[in-house]
Amino acid sequence: MPPPMNHAPSLPDVVELTKKLIAAESVTPARGPVFDVLEAALAPLGFMVERFISGEAPDGPVENLLAVRGNGGRHFAFAGHLDVVPPGLGWHSDAFKPEIRGGLLYGRGAVDMKGAIAAFVAAVAEDRGGTTSLIITGDEEGPAIFGTRALIDRMAERGLKPELCLVGEPTSVDRLGDMVKIGRRGSVNIWIDVPGRQGHVAYPHLADNPIPRLVRALAEIDGIVLDDGTDWFQPSNIELTDITVGNPATNVIPARAEARLSIRFNDLHRGDDLAARVAAIVHAHAPDAIVTPRVSGEAFLTPPGDFSALVSDAIAEVTGLTAELSTTGGTSDARFLSKLCPVVEFGLVNATMHKLDEAVAVEDLHALARVYAAVLDRVTAAA
Template sequence: MATDPIPLAQALIRCRSVTPADDGALDVVQRALEPLGFACTRLTFGPDDYRVGNLFARRGGGGPHLCYAGHTDVVPPGDLGAWSDDPFGGVVRDGLLFGRGACDMKGGIAAFIAGLTDYLAARPDHPGSISLLITGDEEARSVDGTAKVLEWMQAEGKVPDMALVGEPTSRRALGDTIKIGRRGSLTARIAVQGRQGHSAYPAQADNPIHRLVAALGPLLAAPLDNGSEFFPPSTLQVTGFDVGNAASNVIPAQARAMLNIRFNDLHTSEALTERLHAALRAAGCAYEMQAECSGESFLTRPGPFVEALSRAIARSTGVEPALDTGGGTSDARFIARYCPVAEFGAVGATLHQVNEHAPVEELRRLAAAYRAVLEEILG
């Protein structure tokens, strides 16, 4: 019989691992992996007031080396009174597993370990090596998790040949989507300086709102691009605008805006930052700008790895997966600096929602799909 991922998923959900707390979640993973022959290394990073636990586990020493990456941390449950059950109870009802992380992504980790267990039972002498990179810092800062573990892996000579991130990528049916890339994300905070004055005497003032609007206008008037081979068009959104002024007859001294750009592989954060600077200079702004990129865009082009992943998913689910690059960012953005990476997991219908849940049978089918991935890639 196939290994059931549900008991392990329940054990993980019952750990109140809201970032950066672990509450024993990594212990649960380690206890599941060590009997399978995995050598486990615990890695802790971060300042004293924000310590983050991580786990790297590996079985085998040769190639090809496939790494599964995931996270045991979860977002806060929100209004507890809105939940039908304890968000950390792992309740199964009407064929659904409820709890924070059931969908994103404790259920996925449990499914991979269940599929891995079945694969190893059939192929204890499998070629190559299998590793897991499990972090407790994906849902918040994403500073002391996957990125730091990858630095350690490189220093220790443990960088994989390819990596599979178990984020819930499927849209409507399990297996319908593989993510082979992600857009980059650039956030800019702009403060334009002016000269305060009476609105009836504008010649004696310098309205920073007008200058800021003049700078933003051309940026918003035309699309950044029309998309590329694997990516949709890049987008620029004004996500904040503030002048701190309650008086209707006063021209303020300062205007602030916040922008977020989700950009494809036609751009870099450096080039987009310079584009913002150019627009502000053209509008004659006296300004300050802070720009921060949480991740550049990346793409794993279709090749042997993506093709093997597609074959395994189609064989196990009966669904031909589409290749996609949409959505927000994930830890795959860090892994892409080291090796080819793709993402495949459950249907993400309720991630981060009240009463987050995953269908029990879907998680069991996901475990079978992960076993098929291991068979396809390692043999």
């Protein structure tokens, strides 16, 4: 294994920077100290760092960071997030006190995705020319309303438009370098509220039970086959995620019944169209029902081409692996960034993300920094 990169004496080692980022507790929505750590690492490298707060409660406020170096030439962007999910109970060590045991660095965010951000900082220590930016939010693990979308708006105000964007999500499955994401399915959540009229179960003619209408609507929705998948995407799926009546009495017909469903869809569909299809079914069974959709993001695909080949070649150079191009998994902020330019996602092994005792192999941090450096070298050479 080649030695860790050391482009600039003033730059914290990739492991040490990852430790500092982990130690800055940043449960979503993240603000403050964790951004201080990243800014302190970027400013000596010549980046102009802008931080701003966006949004209000309950989904904010959220802090975002936009760092730019260079003015002209090819614009390459790296995107990611400093917020993390809550650690939960049962860790073998404090989730926000990074600790190395057996060659693994433990801590919330080690994999998703503070380690990748630290690796890119190490890789970008050498200024290769052109324009380089980091698009970093504190609101990816949450509603993602005031994060990357606000950063995109700020970039538009400043006339910044990257030509290529690499997102550092943990895409690897078994070994660093075995998978690259070139697309993601879209996501829409839908809340269904069917009103009725409360009454005594012995006098049903004096009441209106909403449950049968909701159940019939859900049965029809559950029977939908949206598609059989595409060349790059698995089939779209609809999943019922909650049914709530909240009726503690055995002799009362409830006044309302509610449900929630989630649709993950490929690029054959759009979120609004799917929401309208669900609403039509619900209203056919319950005309007075309230259907509330929230489209988290549309499906996107960066067709295999020069950019994915460039990233794959960099991975092969460092790891010796041929990366699988995939669109599997959940959503990421790449769904927003894909509107700007071609987007590819590549990062650490995702086996422990969101789990107790989240951990990254120390050697993987060094290797990822070398992959990112190799990507930057190829981007520069191709300019």
